Amino acid sequence: MDNTPLVSVYISTHNRSQLLLRALNSVFNQSYKNIEIIVGDDGSTDNTFNEIKPYIDSNRIRYVKNKTPKGACSVRNLAINIAEGEYITGLDDDDEFLPTRIEELVTHFTGSGYSCVTASICERTPAGDISRNFDAGEVSLDNLLHYDVLGNQVLTRTSYLKAIGGFDETMPAFQDYDTWVRLVDKFGNGFKLKNCSYILYSNHGGERISENNTKRIAGYKIFMDKHHNKMNKRHLDSMKLLELRLTNSPYSLLSFIKLTHRGNVFSSLAYFINTNLFWLKNIFYRVRTK
The missing domain is CATH 3.90.550.10 (Spore Coat Polysaccharide Biosynthesis Protein SpsA; Chain A)
Incomplete structure (x- = not known):
């Protein structure tokens, strides 16, 4: 048995x-x-x-x-x-x-x-x-x-x-x-x-x-309606970062500094690099050629 x-x-x-x-x-x-x-x-x-x-x-x-x-x-x-x-x-x-x-x-x-x-x-x-x-x-x-x-x-x-x-x-x-x-x-x-x-x-x-952005954005909105009352400011910052990613929005250095903290540092850094790769490459190139 x-x-x-x-x-x-x-x-x-x-x-x-x-x-x-x-x-x-x-x-x-x-x-x-x-x-x-x-x-x-x-x-x-x-x-x-x-x-x-x-x-x-x-x-x-x-x-x-x-x-x-x-x-x-x-x-x-x-x-x-x-x-x-x-x-x-x-x-x-x-x-x-x-x-x-x-x-x-x-x-x-x-x-x-x-x-x-x-x-x-x-x-x-x-x-x-x-x-x-x-x-x-x-x-x-x-x-x-x-x-x-x-x-x-x-x-x-x-x-x-x-x-x-x-x-x-x-x-x-x-x-x-x-x-x-x-x-x-x-x-x-x-x-x-x-x-x-x-x-x-x-x-x-x-x-x-997970690859259908229209569904993901709609699901995100329902998720926030259900759970935002459980969240503190840092959680809300993480959710704002998630919203930016879902909508493929720009992620400026100012936004990166404002939204990044211990709870989301890896995803925030990855998205910042991904959305600013061309800009970061230009800076790196200028530094190297000076």
Whole structure:
């Protein structure tokens, strides 16, 4: 008999059957075996169902579907509502887990007292893999209100996710960030492991919500309406920086000095360099030629 906690893994999908199969295989191949997989199909019209039917018939996965597309958060919530695991985590259909991800998350979460645990991501690009692990450690609400430290997926108690109402289906973007803020606000600090165990694919020919600026700006506005009352001046400065980035606005030296602080120094410096690269190159050239 398996005495390890059952972990529910929800995967939302829409018309990406081949990518979904890759994501599923990464869960099937986990070193941690006590897993329940729930695929939430957001009204797919391709061959998604036929591709995964053998897994449904053999009870390797559970399957829920919206008849018409309502957004990823809708099918995530359908999956969360039927989840039987003590713990729960998610996977986007265009990404994949490394083999020890769930084992590592469960090990660090069990008995920790944290509201959730996640790990750093590895972004897979045409130029190679990029590890995003500079912000590992304990994550408080104060940290989280500067930017989404936790990223797009965490492991938490299923009861916690249900208690906060799951994902906000009215938001066109920022749904993950909003959910983690509500989770940490209600149940306490989270933790982010330094090692990378989640592969995020940034170039597969399809659209990620995180790349659609119209949706991101609309989501940002809803996020601010919901959470601005939790923020101090420094948090608001970080949100102003985020707004500038979302709208691809200029970032002057004066704005850089005004908005930069310990909570956002890396993102602020990166955006300043990116938006002023030509100007900085000119200064460097003039200094060298004097």
